[in-house]
Amino acid sequence: MNNSGLSVAVVGHANAGKTSLIRTLLRDTEFGEVADQAGTTRHVEGGALAIDENKNLALFDTPGLEDSMRLFYLLSTFFDGQSVDGIERLNYFLAHLSDYPELQQEAKVLRALLNNDIIFYVIDLREPVLGKYRDELHILSYAAKPVIPVLNFTIEGAANLEQWKTQLARLNFHAFVSFDNVHFKFADELKIYQKMQTLLTDKEELLQELINQRRQQWSELFNAAAELAGSLFIECASLRYKTFNGEKEIEQTTAKLQQVVREAEKKCVRRLLKLYQFRKDDLRNSQLPVEQGGWELDLFSADNLQEFGIKLTGNIAKGAGLGVAIDLVTAGMTLGAAAVTGGIAGALWGVKQHYFDEIQAKIKGSRYICLNDVTLQVLWLRQVKLLQALQKRGHASFAKIDYQITEQRRENELPENWSKWLRKARSRPEWSSLSSQSIEPAENKRLLFMKELCQELVKGESLL
Amino acid sequence: MNLFQQILLAEGVRAVEGDSPCSAEHAEDQSSLSFEQRLLRRAAQLDLRLQISPLFAHFKRLFTNLSFCLCFIIFFIGAGCVQQLFFSAQGTEVNFFWAFALFFIPNLLTLLLWGLFFFQGYTLNSGWLQRLSMFSLKFFEKRFNQQSQQNPHYWTLFRCYFQATFSGGLGRYQLSGLTHLLWFSYFCGAVLMLIVMLATHQVDFIWQTSILSVQSFQWLTESLAYLPKLLGFPVPTAEQIQQSHLGAVNLLNDAENTRFVWSSLLISSLIFYGLLPRLLLLLLMRFLLSSAQMKFNLPLSSPYYVQLRQLLKPNVTSLGISDPDACVTQPAYHGTTAKHTQGVPEQFYPLAVELSEKQLIQAREHVKQYAPDYCDLFRHISDYQSQQKLLADITNVSQQSVLVYLSLQRAPDRGLLGFIKALTGQDNKSYYLLLINDALLPEDKLNKRRSDWYGLAQQADISLDNVIQLDCIAGSGEAYE
Structure with a gap:
């Protein structure tokens, strides 16, 4: 019994996914040992989720109940058919364990049942309801503790769901939850805690605290991940390299562009994996197909003109404002000349800021090379796919994460503002730290753009 | 500061x-x-x-x-x-x-x-x-x-x-x-x-x-x-x-x-x-x-x-091992995992252990095909009572070979091993394990699982040649390979 919080015994038949459940709840790929084999976990091992400084939710993994039929038979034979409570039978068995050395593993499970506040009974839904599982449920009912049946492998075992529901109801287990370790859903995790709340009313507040904390952590995690993916898009979309028009130079710059973008994507993916606490080798290696496009200055694009218009007006106002101040300081003796000069200087500065690099490059026979639209689309879609995969991955999953983009149209939907974003990012080469140009990452407009991207990334995915 | x-x-x-x-x-x-x-x-x-x-x-x-x-x-x-x-x-x-x-x-x-x-x-x-x-x-x-x-x-x-x-x-x-x-x-x-x-x-x-x-x-x-x-x-x-x-x-x-x-x-x-x-x-x-x-x-x-x-400040802490395993575990099977699809005896006593309804149908079909005379003897062992009854009856069975239908996709556990051991320890009959493969597991997992069953056979003194795989094509309960 955990006085400073709450303790849970996670029990079930061998290979039902007990350790996987705990790994996923703890987001810990290293907890216990997971293998597709009975009897992998042979001792009781615990991990705790901190609720606050002093309280936690302790989860104890137990060996599988491999010989429940014999155990249940033994328990029912004790006390010569007298009407004795189940808990007395369990205690009797544990007291006489030396008579049953072959049931040492089962004894560990029984001790865990008696020592914890609540029991999670993990069910492999792919399995039909067999006699041994019924016996397991009977044994659990002897412990006189609240039991939450946790249905694992819900997708593969969907056909057995009704059969299991009926069986659970027959044995008075009505408060079950679905929690698929392979196809993880955060909402399912919350349902477990909510179900615990209904069964443990004296711990309701503590569990509510846990729910709130987990929600906040999940939301923070998702937003941080979206920020990483959004940042990668900005870095790559606003990246451009200046090169001379010679074939060799263009080739060299293109190779550099490819390498830099692939490296950036790799780095981002590694950070995402780390953030979600997955292993590096959980990912299926796939290289981003990078293609270059020529940077063309479109003087008459609507965005460009609008942006230029706003900037020009702003610069004129700033220049003129400075001029007015000078006029006033000189007691009006400059007759407003400073204001006019300031306005003109501001306008010229605006033109210089916006077009100087491009015009200079044209005159000098250079060009800018950037990523083409298709590459950026693939990059974006890969990040979206990866984020979705990470959100739905359990920490016991062994399947590799595949974020390669296929031809399926449904998956490859670009955001509504895609073209606008692209134009915006491309008109801001200073936003990319991948080029040699200095970056101002905290620049307000970049931050606002990042926010917009993050909202789009988060939009499709419910935090729950 | x-x-x-x-x-x-x-x-x-x-x-x-x-x-x-x-x-x-x-x-x-x-x-x-x-x-x-x-x-x-x-x-x-x-x-x-x-x-x-x-x-x-x-x-x-x-x-x-x-x-x-x-x-x-x-x-x-x-x-x-x-x-x-x-x-x-x-x-x-x-x-x-x-x-x-x-x-x-x-x-x-x-x-x-x-x-x-x-x-x-x-x-x-x-x-x-x-x-x-x-x-x-x-x-x-x-x-x-x-x-x-x-x-x-x-x-x-x-x-x-x-x-x-x-x-x-x-x-x-x-x-x-x-x-x-x-x-x-x-x-x-x-x-x-x-x-x-x-x-x-x-x-x-x-x-x-x-x-x-x-x-x-x-x-x-x-x-x-x-x-x-x-x-x-x-x-x-x-x-x-x-x-x-x-x-x-x-x-x-x-x-x-x-x-x-x-x-x-x-x-x-x-x-x-x-x-x-x-x-x-x-x-x-x-x-x-x-x-x-x-x-x-x-x-x-x-x-x-x-x-x-x-x-x-990780929100997860390890509580360590609280009830360690003192038992010596049975070494894992490391022998061949090659599948045998042949070798069903001509006359056999058919038994099914812990099968799903679909697998049970497949098993019955198989019995009909290979031992039609023993269809009536076919029984499904799915709980303790049926196990005990079979153990009591098995000595009275006249057939020299017993074919046990099992699900290949299920990981064999200690309870099942105990039962099979108890069965094989009863008399001198030849036991065969017929593993029904529903084609639900991918190939790599299938090999691993077959190996688990071979391990069980070995521990229960059943010849590995007697472990036979019955491949059922997915979506059909009647097709065998």
Whole structure:
């Protein structure tokens, strides 16, 4: 019994996914040992989720109940058919364990049942309801503790769901939850805690605290991940390299562009994996197909003109404002000349800021090379796919994460503002730290753009 | 080091570490500390190695020194403007309202401009003012501090420090404070020079107008003089105001007194309407700045801090092993995993153990096909009672071979092993395990599972040749391979 919080015994038949459940709840790929084999976990091992400084939710993994039929038979034979409570039978068995050395593993499970506040009974839904599982449920009912049946492998075992529901109801287990370790859903995790709340009313507040904390952590995690993916898009979309028009130079710059973008994507993916606490080798290696496009200055694009218009007006106002101040300081003796000069200087500065690099490059026979639209689309879609995969991955999953983009149209939907974003990012080469140009990452407009991207990334995915 | 400085230090560490935090770096027990406290402690520890705080102190000094430098210049500009006014004035007559307006109107305009920027925070924080300030500081630093290149993180920390102090509320108050400080210096210079000039020059104050009425000037002067008069400064009387109008005949003989009261009004006006408001605003900005510094928070939802939280204060702790395994485990089977699909005996007693309904149908079909005479004997063992009944009956079975139908996809467990062992230990019958493969498992898992069954067969003294696989094509319960 955990006085400073709450303790849970996670029990079930061998290979039902007990350790996987705990790994996923703890987001810990290293907890216990997971293998597709009975009897992998042979001792009781615990991990705790901190609720606050002093309280936690302790989860104890137990060996599988491999010989429940014999155990249940033994328990029912004790006390010569007298009407004795189940808990007395369990205690009797544990007291006489030396008579049953072959049931040492089962004894560990029984001790865990008696020592914890609540029991999670993990069910492999792919399995039909067999006699041994019924016996397991009977044994659990002897412990006189609240039991939450946790249905694992819900997708593969969907056909057995009704059969299991009926069986659970027959044995008075009505408060079950679905929690698929392979196809993880955060909402399912919350349902477990909510179900615990209904069964443990004296711990309701503590569990509510846990729910709130987990929600906040999940939301923070998702937003941080979206920020990483959004940042990668900005870095790559606003990246451009200046090169001379010679074939060799263009080739060299293109190779550099490819390498830099692939490296950036790799780095981002590694950070995402780390953030979600997955292993590096959980990912299926796939290289981003990078293609270059020529940077063309479109003087008459609507965005460009609008942006230029706003900037020009702003610069004129700033220049003129400075001029007015000078006029006033000189007691009006400059007759407003400073204001006019300031306005003109501001306008010229605006033109210089916006077009100087491009015009200079044209005159000098250079060009800018950037990523083409298709590459950026693939990059974006890969990040979206990866984020979705990470959100739905359990920490016991062994399947590799595949974020390669296929031809399926449904998956490859670009955001509504895609073209606008692209134009915006491309008109801001200073936003990319991948080029040699200095970056101002905290620049307000970049931050606002990042926010917009993050909202789009988060939009499709419910935090729950 | 106050809290703001500690937080700034943590931001400095973030700037140096870049994308992701390197290590947790905590030696002492920090179990009682919150994440923020641990974060600040870590920053303090890393500061010993990275030497961030001396740099930040240097940046603070840099800003202060530059501000004072600017103040000094502006002070002289203020003084110079007064001197210019008095030297450019024709004769000994100075237009009072022109002199006052020359100082007051630019101040008023910039004050309005500042108010606009201040209350529309976004405009002030849109970046250009921040960039301009940072550019100026960087220029001075590069020009005058040759040692700036020694620390490899110098410019990273420079950007970090000024981005933190020049952005958001902090930047707004910091730069507003600077604006008021500069105007305060300007007025200090102007007032001081005015006192010196008026002390050493004899000036007659007049006022004139072409389009405004005399009454309005009278009212304007009295309004202007209201506050200084209230605070005890000598101000011109109504008669003196009238007498100072250009062209009016001075009927009073106290010209000296008139000069004095007008001088007093000019000085006190500059103090009360220029210098004092700027000083008050400067103090207000200082107060707001220190409040904002106290409220300054780290962006804890950024990827860096989310990762750092996982490192410094993981919300998961291991409770270790509480009930260790003392038993010697059976070594895993490492022999062949090749599948046998042939070898079903001609006559056999059919048994099914723990099969699903679908598998049971498949098993029955198989029995019908290979041992049709024994269909009636076929039984499904799925609970303890049926197990015990079979164990009791098996010695009476006449067939020499027993074929046990099992599900290949299920991992064999100790309970099943115990049962099969009990079965094989009963008499000298030949036992066969027929593993029904529903094709639900991928090939690699299938090999592993087959190996598990071979392991069980080995432990139950069943020849591996007697372990046969029955492949059923997915979606059909009747097709065998």
